[in-house]
Amino acid sequence: MAMPPATVLIADDHPLFRAALADLIRRTPEFELVGAVEALDPALSLLAERPCDLALLDLRMPGMTDLSVLSALRAKHPDTKLALISGNLDSEAVSGGLKNGIVGFLPKSFDPPVILAAIRLILSGAIYVPHELAALASEPESSPSAASSDEPSTLTEREREILTMMVAGASHKEIARSLGLAEITIKLHAQRIVKKLGVRNRAAAIAKAVRDQLVDPTI
Structure with missing residues (x-):
């Protein structure tokens, strides 16, 4: 018996990227697009109506005021895997996101086949972070005084x-x-x-x- 397609929600305020990613998900038989919205609030509304397997959330979109919102979202929808998507290559966002419950980080510069491969890994139960970002995100942070421009x-x-x-x-x-x-x-x-x-x-x-x-x- 064939497995039902994994359900995916997209929340991103960049209309061209959102449309392209939504089309990519729609054209992949193993995935089902639950919705593609432009902000966190409509994403929350969709999740309330129909929890999904994976929510792809833009790091910089309306409603994403702080990475702590991810913890609240994770607590409310524990069966939904959360992954950040971003055009900003920020290792601190990766570290903060992982601490707040994400299981993936996908740069928007990735080619479609790489995005699909990353989504498959996440849905299989793995944590996906690009090697370069993972290496920097795992570096110990310097103390504020040590990281000052005087040092x-x-x-x-x-x-x-x-x-x-x-x-x-x-x-x-x-x-x-x-x-x-x-x-x-x-x-x-x-x-x-x-x-x-x-x-x-x-x-x-x-x-x-x-x-x-x-x-x-x-x-």
Whole structure:
């Protein structure tokens, strides 16, 4: 006897991505789309009417004010697996999401076959987090004082290496190629560098590195 299709709910406020993901689910016979909505509140309404096997929730959408809402959602619908989808590659969101009950994190940049493979893994009972995000999410967090911009020594050896190449003018793609890493990994390291240096973006991190002589670009 054939297994019934797994039911999937999508909540994402980006209309093009939501429509594309909904179409992908509809065209996959082993899945059934329960609904595709633009915010957390209508998602909650749908779940109240019909609990589903998996809810794919946008990290940045109306109603998703804090990752703690995931714990409440998990408590109310314990049989529904929760996974975050996001265009923001944020290892802290992965860590926070896992602590609040998610069992998956899917970057929106993934190709459709990878998204489907990840969903299948989640529905099979596994926790799915991309390797690059999992590695960074599992790193121990520095204390606030240690992570301040006055303590550049908190940069790891790899982060210093990447910052040096950034100062030398290399793009994320060029750094990834040089180090034999995925570009997404370099982007995630760059995010952590920006945070540790207490600046707003990559350009400011480079400027601070040059001003404070944090790296030697001639190496």
